[in-house]
Amino acid sequence: MDRIFNFSAGPSMLPLPVLEKAQRDLINYHGSGMSVMEMSHRSPVYEEIIARAEATLRDIMDIPKEWAVLFLQGGASTQFAMVPLNLMPQGGSADYAQTGMFAAKAAQEAAKFGTINIISSSKADNYTHIPAIGPRDVTPGASYVHITTNNTIFGTTYPTLPETGGVPLVADMSSNILGQVYDVRKFGLIYAGAQKNMGPAGLTVVIIRRDLLGHAQPICPTMLDYKTHADSQSMYNTPPCWSIYVAGLVFEWIKEMGGVAAIEKQNREKAALLYDVLDQSNLFTAAARRDCRSIMNVTFTLPSQQLTDAFLKEAKAAGLVNLKGHRAVGGIRASIYNAMPVEGVQALAALMQRFEARHA
Amino acid sequence: MDRIFNFSAGPSMLPLPVLEKAQRDLINYHGSGMSVMEMSHRSPVYEEIIARAEATLRDIMDIPKEWAVLFLQGGASTQFAMVPLNLMPQGGSADYAQTGMFAAKAAQEAAKFGTINIISSSKADNYTHIPAIGPRDVTPGASYVHITTNNTIFGTTYPTLPETGGVPLVADMSSNILGQVYDVRKFGLIYAGAQKNMGPAGLTVVIIRRDLLGHAQPICPTMLDYKTHADSQSMYNTPPCWSIYVAGLVFEWIKEMGGVAAIEKQNREKAALLYDVLDQSNLFTAAARRDCRSIMNVTFTLPSQQLTDAFLKEAKAAGLVNLKGHRAVGGIRASIYNAMPVEGVQALAALMQRFEARHA
Numbered sequence: 001m002d003r004i005f006n007f008s009a010g011p012s013m014l015p016l017p018v019l020e021k022a023q024r025d026l027i028n029y030h031g032s033g034m035s036v037m038e039m040s041h042r043s044p045v046y047e048e049i050i051a052r053a054e055a056t057l058r059d060i061m062d063i064p065k066e067w068a069v070l071f072l073q074g075g076a077s078t079q080f081a082m083v084p085l086n087l088m089p090q091g092g093s094a095d096y097a098q099t100g101m102f103a104a105k106a107a108q109e110a111a112k113f114g115t116i117n118i119i120s121s122s123k124a125d126n127y128t129h130i131p132a133i134g135p136r137d138v139t140p141g142a143s144y145v146h147i148t149t150n151n152t153i154f155g156t157t158y159p160t161l162p163e164t165g166g167v168p169l170v171a172d173m174s175s176n177i178l179g180q181v182y183d184v185r186k187f188g189l190i191y192a193g194a195q196k197n198m199g200p201a202g203l204t205v206v207i208i209r210r211d212l213l214g215h216a217q218p219i220c221p222t223m224l225d226y227k228t229h230a231d232s233q234s235m236y237n238t239p240p241c242w243s244i245y246v247a248g249l250v251f252e253w254i255k256e257m258g259g260v261a262a263i264e265k266q267n268r269e270k271a272a273l274l275y276d277v278l279d280q281s282n283l284f285t286a287a288a289r290r291d292c293r294s295i296m297n298v299t300f301t302l303p304s305q306q307l308t309d310a311f312l313k314e315a316k317a318a319g320l321v322n323l324k325g326h327r328a329v330g331g332i333r334a335s336i337y338n339a340m341p342v343e344g345v346q347a348l349a350a351l352m353q354r355f356e357a358r359h360a
Numbered sequence: 361m362d363r364i365f366n367f368s369a370g371p372s373m374l375p376l377p378v379l380e381k382a383q384r385d386l387i388n389y390h391g392s393g394m395s396v397m398e399m400s401h402r403s404p405v406y407e408e409i410i411a412r413a414e415a416t417l418r419d420i421m422d423i424p425k426e427w428a429v430l431f432l433q434g435g436a437s438t439q440f441a442m443v444p445l446n447l448m449p450q451g452g453s454a455d456y457a458q459t460g461m462f463a464a465k466a467a468q469e470a471a472k473f474g475t476i477n478i479i480s481s482s483k484a485d486n487y488t489h490i491p492a493i494g495p496r497d498v499t500p501g502a503s504y505v506h507i508t509t510n511n512t513i514f515g516t517t518y519p520t521l522p523e524t525g526g527v528p529l530v531a532d533m534s535s536n537i538l539g540q541v542y543d544v545r546k547f548g549l550i551y552a553g554a555q556k557n558m559g560p561a562g563l564t565v566v567i568i569r570r571d572l573l574g575h576a577q578p579i580c581p582t583m584l585d586y587k588t589h590a591d592s593q594s595m596y597n598t599p600p601c602w603s604i605y606v607a608g609l610v611f612e613w614i615k616e617m618g619g620v621a622a623i624e625k626q627n628r629e630k631a632a633l634l635y636d637v638l639d640q641s642n643l644f645t646a647a648a649r650r651d652c653r654s655i656m657n658v659t660f661t662l663p664s665q666q667l668t669d670a671f672l673k674e675a676k677a678a679g680l681v682n683l684k685g686h687r688a689v690g691g692i693r694a695s696i697y698n699a700m701p702v703e704g705v706q707a708l709a710a711l712m713q714r715f716e717a718r719h720a
Contacts, residue, residue: 004393008400011601016387019395023386027379033364033679035379037560037606040368040682073433073562074583077597081581109582195598200397202433202562202600219579221441222469223434237437238555240562241371242602246397319393322400 005344008322009152009297010175010196013339018249036245041238050234050241053248060254063184063207070206070226071234071244076102076174078224079191079204080109083170085220086227087189087212088114088143095119095142097162100127100151101328106172107146113217117142126328127154129289135165144168144188150176152196153326155288155299155333161186168212176296177205178254179338180264188212197296197337199247202240254338263338264295270336270345271295277349283307283356287329301331308332311355320348365704368682369512369657370535370556373699378609396605401598410594410601413608420614423544423567430566430586431594431604436462436534438584439551439564440469443530445580447549447572448474448503455479455502457522460487460511461688466532467506473577477502486688487514489649495525504528504548510536512556513686515648515659515693521546528572536656537565538614539698540624548572557656557697559607562600614698623698624655630696630705631655637709643667643716647689661691668692671715680708 006013029036032045039046054069063069072078083106088094092114096107098121110116117139120131130151138145145164150157152175161182162169168188177192184190189208195201208226216225228236257263275293278286278300287299302308308331315323325333336345366373389396392405399406414429423429432438443466448454452474456467458481470476477499480491490511498505505524510517512535521542522529528548537552544550549568555561568586576585588596617623635653638646638660647659662668668691675683685693696705 002393003388006394006398008398008403011398011400011598013398014395019387019397023383026383026386027376028363033362033681034366035374037379038366038368038371038373040371041561043368043682073435073438073600075433075597078433078581078583081583085581112579112581193598195601200600200602201401201598202603219472221438221445221472221581221584223438223441224581224584237435238371238553238561240433240560240600240603241555242560243562243600321393322403 004319004321005340005347006322007320007334007336007340007348009326009333009335010193011201012196012335012337014199014246015250015253015339018246018253021249022246037242039241041235041241046241049245049248050239053244053251056248056251056255057205060178060251060260061184061207066210067184068208068210068213068230070208070229071239072204072206072229073202073240075204076172076191076193077105079172079206080106081113082224082226083144083146083189083191084110084113085224086216087168087170089215090114090217092143093117093139093141095139095145097121097133097145097147098123099130099148099156100154102153102172103148103151106148110146119145127151127156128287130156130158130292132160133162133164135163138164138167142167144170146170146172148172149182150294150296152297152335153328155294155297156292157294157296159292168209176294178260178263179267179296181260194243194247196335199250200243203243203247266342267295267336267338270340270342271298273345273349274298274334274336277352281352281356283360284352287331296335296337298334298336299325299329299331301325301329307359314355315348315351318347318351320344320351364679364681365700365707366682367680367694367696367700367708369686369693369695370553371561372556372695372697374559374606375610375613375699378606378613381609382606397602399601401595401601406601409605409608410599413604413611416608416611416615417565420538420611420620421544421567426570427544428568428570428573428590430568430589431599432564432566432589433562433600435564436532436551436553437465439532439566440466441473442584442586443504443506443549443551444470444473445584446576446586447528447530449575450474450577452503453477453499453501455499455505457481457493457505457507458483459490459508459516460514462513462532463508463511466508470506479505487511487516488647490516490518490652492520493522493524495523498524498527502527504530506530506532508532509542510654510656512657512695513688515654515657516652517654517656519652528569536654538620538623539627539656541620554603554607556695559610560603563603563607626702627655627696627698630700630702631658633705633709634658634694637712641712641716643720644712647691656695656697658694658696659685659689659691661685661689667719674715675708675711678707678711680704680711
């Protein structure tokens with residue numbers, strides 16, 4: 001079987017040119033006589049790889065020097081603990097927006113380490129939308145406001161970022177980092193698991209305003225203290241070398257594609273192909289409210305489980321896989337991250353139209 | 361340049377057949393139409409990969425079902441916090457053997473979470489040997505005894521395991537797991553970063569007796585609680601999929617080579633090639649005491665920095681790289697893990713003899 005269109009929510013598709021480079025250089029990287037997987041992380045050849053990855057990410061995201069870039073491990077789930085342990089003092093408090101299952105999990109974990117206020121929630125509506133947040137919603141004394149910029153399971157995203165009135169905005173950007181342009185200056189901290197839009201699983205990228213470093217709670221393990229990693233350029237211990245290398249290739253691919261703005265334009269066009277079909281359909285129903293639709297995860301339902309199963313079966317036969325929605329929403333979820341070619345989305349849109357013509 | 365002999369202390373050489381398989385299948389794994397790096401960790405094709413990796417590791421290490429095998433992230437440095445947070449109650453105590461820099465770091469981190477007793481130390485001798493530990497050395501009430509089975513920097517290893525009189529033995533086995541046979545039943549917990557003897561960096565393997573699960577301190581982050589991962593077969597969140605895949609290939613390679621016992625025999629022969637040269641030398645001096653020499657990291661010195669530099673230069677010219685010793689020992693360190701071919705060690709031994717003939 002040839003390569004297929006993989007609509008997985010993550011880990012998910014990587015750009016083919018990136019995979020081809022990784023394959024070509026796997027056994028002997030650039031004449032070094034060894035694989036990137038075999039290199040001492042302290043060797044000049046690897047130091048150049050990690051330094052270039054960081055420089056390219058800073059370039060494509062326009063990250064100011066006042067923000068540190070960290071290459072960590074443990075996924076967003078580890079960040080759910082690291083954020084409060086580092087940004088909230090003992091006995092302190094923080095504000096959370098409850099806009100999806102992972103947003104709720106982040107708040108739940110933070111509650112182990114301080115007082116957590118849920119200042120916005122769409123739980124009662126099964127997370128089909130995202131309530132706006134303004135400065136008057138922020139709790140006095142809160143150390144930060146935590147949001148999830150894109151909710152992978154529900155296919156929602158913030159139409160406009162919250163205004164927090166000077167309180168640091170912290171964002172789990174796992175499912176739309178590099179998929180659309182964000183102004184890093186508006187955030188105290190951004191974190192993202194790599195496995196959706198950046199590279200292989202096992203890498204977590206953190207972008208943190210440097211003045212937020214150095215305030216970890218006394219009970220914070222050394223490896224969960226952002227300062228540990230900022231002070232040693234993500235080399236306090238052995239980093240996830242291969243994942244950083246591949247992510248670096250993805251960053252370079254984005255740059256070659258014209259940068260994040262150009263990618264966002266393409267992503268909006270890809271998403272529009274599906275939303276246009278949904279908006280004209282009498283069979284498929286978009287799951288997310290129109291004003292906060294994600295351009296990364298397009299969620300929709302069919303009238304019955306039987307039709308859903310039939311659609312998934314036809315999609316698979318057509319080489320369009322991993323389209324089954326999360327059990328919390330049901331139906332279909334098409335994750336169309338940066339590396340999903342427009343041809344894959346066109347094929348899906350065409351299938352939806354053919355399917356409807358036969359079943360309407 | 362062709363592939364070279366890489367004596368790096370970690371990340372380090374991987375078996376060439378493993379790299380060749382990973383390269384061949386990188387873009388399209390076994391007809392799945394996608395790379396292992398692109399697979400949903402919840403997909404049947406990936407579930408088979410992680411299940412087989414665990415089954416093969418259980419096979420080659422003879423791990424009883426009463427011990428859980430966990431595939432985690434964060435390196436041994438994260439284990440330095442996880443072990444006390446999980447195995448020691450609040451206000452409790454634990455015993456540590458101080459036999460190297462990482463052993464000392466483990467004890468230092470644990471001291472954040474309870475009372476730590478250093479029950480054995482060779483620090484005053486710059487860690488050139490490993491003091492024995494018997495049941496009467498164990499502190500009454502200690503939750504566990506922590507050792508480092510092989511000290512990467514100093515090239516030492518325990519000639520015989522401590523007898524702890526029923527107190528759980530916890531071992532950082534990062535630099536000799538799968539390099540020699542250990543009876544898992546003698547340990548409460550074993551942990552190891554993958555990047556020396558198992559696979560790419562970014563994976564940490566934990567083997568834990570199941571009755572030690574479920575006792576984490578209340579301040580333990582969810583992601584640092586072993587039970588979180590044991591309850592979900594290392595799939596609580598997205599695991600480091602690629603590193604687990606490659607480690608699984610390494611486990612299969614070990615099995616094909618005849619298992620850990622056969623590998624240990626070869627490792628002892630490889631190490632003997634170097635120690636024999638050292639024992640007959642008037643130029644090179646072995647750094648570790650004879651009774652606790654490592655078969656993974658062979659450390660030795662030359663009479664001057666000038667000779668050390670000259671030796672390193674000649675070695676590099678001969679395709680033998682990353683031989684520089686850690687600054688704490690100086691001189692030379694030859695890390696000869698499982699994947700280092702005997703030809704590499706023979707070439708190094710021959711170079712040492714030629715070098716001595718010219719400089720003695």
